[in-house]
Amino acid sequence: MDKTIRKVTDPEEQQAETYRYWQSRPVAERLAAVCELSEAAYAFKKSFKGVAVDADRGLQRPSPLAQR
Numbered sequence: 001m002d003k004t005i006r007k008v009t010d011p012e013e014q015q016a017e018t019y020r021y022w023q024s025r026p027v028a029e030r031l032a033a034v035c036e037l038s039e040a041a042y043a044f045k046k047s048f049k050g051v052a053v054d055a056d057r058g059l060q061r062p063s064p065l066a067q068r
Contacts, residue, residue, distance in 0.1 A: 008014040022030060 006017065008017055025033075
């Protein structure tokens with residue numbers, strides 16, 4: 001992994017550098033990053049509203065069937 005640090009002061013150059021970086025990554029890695037960012041955004045949204053992050057998970061195991 002390349003850990004080169006670049007100092008960019010121009011916002012347009014920074015945007016171009018970010019674009020070039022993501023275009024250099026494989027499609028699978030880009031999709032994984034989108035998934036990770038989406039999960040982080042939803043977690044942030046839920047925590048911001050005061051809802052527990054795992055509140056929408058529902059039952060963690062199948063419920064037993066009720067017999068008549």
